Amino acid sequence: MANLSHRNRVGIESDRVTDVSSTDFPGYVPGEDAAWDLEKFKQTFKIKISHLTNMTSTFDLIGVDASIANAFRRILISEIPTLAIEYVYIQNNTSIIQDEVLAHRLGLIPLKANPDHMRWFKKGDPNVEPTDYDTVVLNLSAKCTANAAAPAGATDPKVLYHNAHIYSSAITFEPQGRQPEWFPEGVLPVNPDILIAKLRPGQEIDLTMHCILGIGQDHAKFSPVATASYRLLPTIDIVGAPITGELATKFKKCFPKGVVEINAQGEAYVKDARKDTVSREVLRHPEFEGRVKLGRERNHFIFSIESTGAMAPDELFIKSVQILKKKCQILRDVELRKLKA
CATH class of the missing domain: 2.170.120.12 (DNA-directed RNA polymerase, insert domain)
Structure with a gap:
């Protein structure tokens, strides 16, 4: 099965966003089987909790389409009793x-x-x-x-x-x-x-x-939530020759604190891309043209839940999964009845 990782990135340009549409569906590339497979989904789907308290939660939702992540967000806001x-x-x-x-x-x-x-x-x-x-x-x-x-x-x-x-x-x-x-x-x-x-x-x-x-x-x-939101994981790639000296310092200042650091050799490197707000400040400077590539992972969502306190945020997310599952079961039953009719 072909690897779709090289096409799983949204491009961030100075004046536009590119490659927004999903490409992981059958027939997109001739000769490539991208049909959905349960076993493959089990291997790629992950949830990584990075922050959890009684009121707030932040976790990574990896390996799902934007429509699924947005379904969870909408259910959290408007459908949990x-x-x-x-x-x-x-x-x-x-x-x-x-x-x-x-x-x-x-x-x-x-x-x-x-x-x-x-x-x-x-x-x-x-x-x-x-x-x-x-x-x-x-x-x-x-x-x-x-x-x-x-x-x-x-x-x-x-x-x-x-x-x-x-x-x-x-x-x-x-x-x-x-x-x-x-x-x-x-x-x-x-x-x-x-x-x-x-x-x-x-x-x-x-x-x-x-x-x-x-x-x-x-x-x-x-x-039950004050807010429920998600954003795609930012990616920052330094291409070509290393950025060093005064340019490295200027490059570092183009990003929020903690995103880019300078090593012992004086070269700028990406320390933590997830802290980036994708402001595209670095693309304003001609000296960095062609030396940095910004993007976002299409199937990697940084999910945030802020509870009102009625229920813990982890409990709320589990309830949203249960509600989405019930909706899918209802839709499946309706379609089965149509086939039998």
Whole structure:
């Protein structure tokens, strides 16, 4: 089987990008078998995790087409179910924030909760009552009062008053039915320091919130990621004679820190191409014309996930794979039924 590695690179020119289209399909080159093969895919496909925390993750996705990488990105943003505040029942709100604005602010607070035990709530059906299987209840009750022990001359509202600032930490979880079993740590905001409202003596907020399952396709508040993105792995090739002396120093300055270094012989070399932002600054200088070739690997994606905190980023990616797999199974079943018809 022919090696396609020499054609697996996107060219970066000073005024254009070349070789964008994929070439790994049958019939592109006469006499070359580029048909997709499962065993070959197993050998070339790789995932390399370079950074992982509870909130962010960066990993290399190697050996897939851009359409697959983009499918994961879109699923992460808009198709993974999460819990979010959907209904706000306001018993009392005498703050300066209007009811609808307050409800909107509450809805955008990300909640840390595993949604796997929950079922979909049938919105719009007046005959459906909330249950512990489809609705999580949260409460918020706070009243601002003057601090009689405040020192004379104090001007800080947090010193002068009790509950001058209402944060997301004031939200409490009211478990229903089997929810203590499903959510042993409760359902609470990811960050306890999100400012909801500022109150002054006599002002009060008292409300109940119902959280249901949703996806980012319906509203951004249901999206489990703050961002999910990818970029192709940059490539930098020094061609011809080595770049030395003052040119080496100038060459190094054309790239972000850590991309190019100078060795003991005074020659510039590429230390870490993945740090490059592909600014093409080096192509602006005539002295480097024909001495450097920029590109990107077409099937090597540097994937980044920044979670809202509802779920860990590695868990989110696994869920995106499961959703894509389910979509493929549905499509396969539909096509099989067409063939049998």
